[in-house]
Amino acid sequence: MRHVDSLKAMRLMGISSMLRDISLIAEDVGSVEQEIVSGRYPLAPAALRPLDVVDVSGNAARIGDVVVFEPVSLGTYRSMETLWGGRAPLAPGERYLGVICERRSSKLVTAALPERFRFGSAPLSLVAEAGGIGFATGVAQADAPHNGGSGIGTVRIIGGLFDPESGRMINMLDAPLLPCADESHDAPSILVVGTGTDVGKTTLATALLSALSGAMPCAALKASGTGWWEDSELHIRGGATRALNFTAVGLPTTYGIEAEVYRDRLRHLNRRVRAAEPLPPSLIPPALRRNECPRPEAVIVEHGGDLIEAGVPTYLSDPALMTGVEAIVICSESAVSLFGAIERLLGCLRLSGASPRLFASAPLINVDGFVRRVLAEPMGHLLSGIVDVAKPAYQCEEDWRLNYSVHHRHILSVPELIMELPLGCEKISSADSNLVCKEAQGIPLA
Numbered sequence: 001m002r003h004v005d006s007l008k009a010m011r012l013m014g015i016s017s018m019l020r021d022i023s024l025i026a027e028d029v030g031s032v033e034q035e036i037v038s039g040r041y042p043l044a045p046a047a048l049r050p051l052d053v054v055d056v057s058g059n060a061a062r063i064g065d066v067v068v069f070e071p072v073s074l075g076t077y078r079s080m081e082t083l084w085g086g087r088a089p090l091a092p093g094e095r096y097l098g099v100i101c102e103r104r105s106s107k108l109v110t111a112a113l114p115e116r117f118r119f120g121s122a123p124l125s126l127v128a129e130a131g132g133i134g135f136a137t138g139v140a141q142a143d144a145p146h147n148g149g150s151g152i153g154t155v156r157i158i159g160g161l162f163d164p165e166s167g168r169m170i171n172m173l174d175a176p177l178l179p180c181a182d183e184s185h186d187a188p189s190i191l192v193v194g195t196g197t198d199v200g201k202t203t204l205a206t207a208l209l210s211a212l213s214g215a216m217p218c219a220a221l222k223a224s225g226t227g228w229w230e231d232s233e234l235h236i237r238g239g240a241t242r243a244l245n246f247t248a249v250g251l252p253t254t255y256g257i258e259a260e261v262y263r264d265r266l267r268h269l270n271r272r273v274r275a276a277e278p279l280p281p282s283l284i285p286p287a288l289r290r291n292e293c294p295r296p297e298a299v300i301v302e303h304g305g306d307l308i309e310a311g312v313p314t315y316l317s318d319p320a321l322m323t324g325v326e327a328i329v330i331c332s333e334s335a336v337s338l339f340g341a342i343e344r345l346l347g348c349l350r351l352s353g354a355s356p357r358l359f360a361s362a363p364l365i366n367v368d369g370f371v372r373r374v375l376a377e378p379m380g381h382l383l384s385g386i387v388d389v390a391k392p393a394y395q396c397e398e399d400w401r402l403n404y405s406v407h408h409r410h411i412l413s414v415p416e417l418i419m420e421l422p423l424g425c426e427k428i429s430s431a432d433s434n435l436v437c438k439e440a441q442g443i444p445l446a
Helices: 029-038 201-213 230-238 259-274 312-317 335-352 367-375 378-382 399-407 414-420 431-440
Strands: 003-006 012-015 052-054 066-071 079-081 087-089 095-100 109-111 124-128 132-134 136-139 154-163 189-194 218-224 242-245 298-303 325-331 357-361 385-387
Touching: 003 154, 012 087, 066 124, 095 154, 109 124, 124 136, 124 154, 189 201, 189 335, 201 218, 201 230, 201 298, 201 325, 201 414, 218 230, 218 259, 218 312, 230 242, 230 298, 242 259, 259 298, 259 312, 312 335, 325 335, 325 414, 335 357, 335 367, 335 378, 357 414, 367 378, 367 385, 385 414
Parallel strands: 012 095, 095 132, 189 298, 189 325, 218 242, 218 298, 325 357, 357 385
Antiparallel strands: 003 052, 052 154, 066 095, 066 154, 079 087, 109 136, 124 132
């Protein structure tokens, strides 16, 4: 391999947030983390490891390869998410650290490495806002250049990172995982899944955390999709005292990952988030490291993407990962897509032996129209309920709210969904949930 330069000699203006374990590239981890969080670029060379940047032209590209790239043309993404949700502006000619990944977003970018793909055989692009570099195969029509969008920007690969001490290229998947006690999954889970991008998965997961966290410590897991920190940041804002995503176990993406690798790493992540011992500081945002991080009594697991790939079928089919799952809530665009999701879910659940209750989350459109279509079909009656994340609380002095509740008694608010599960009605102390408990006991509402 031809030596291009040393990492210490590179003028780095940003590091992909997919690269959660910055000890892979940093000799002084704390110093580099501080520089990234505060946006001090270029990064100080002294704090970086003595790694070589080598020409990878002709080498096979692997998911997880850490590469130095420079933007050639800017597309939809004009900045790159960095560690803990920071932003680094992208500029042609500047150099950044990215990670090779795949992506299958139905409404954004699709990127898949062709079989036996080699660096230099075709242009690569920034296909994920968190610094994911891949071979783009499609882009949403709204972002296509002929529709006035910016399209997909292309990048030039300067080289890959090579560790002369180990004699190996730097790849996220090769890094050892932090040790974690092998404990049973004794905290119950609610899984949030979806039929595509932007169907309300993160909105619902955050609402569940907000409703639960006032009564018990809760954790959140982003278990599949394309890596970035923003969803975990929203989970924290919702009330999660522990928030992890799959990048914490060395996965830049869960697309294109072998089922065995995904399953083993997600089992590790599940143990980690539920462990009695606190999270290691490297898995907690700096601003929260002084906060108490209690063991969770409930875990909200959000799956990105859809039910077709990205490891989601592997997760749903695995008995260990499905232990303690009390409910699965399906977010969808329509009744038709919901029915397809139920069919796929049932196939996976037969393999895992799990029997969680199934709920649907009403799309953020005409709720009544969605409910009527769902309940008109036999498959709709496999659901234990329909959740409306925007359903107003019971407030009898406000007629319009009472009218909504009376005419949509089969639709659950988020607190009402929680009441349906064995998480304990007594755990929830809000006025809304007290009224829900009375109704559940047959006590008429005034």
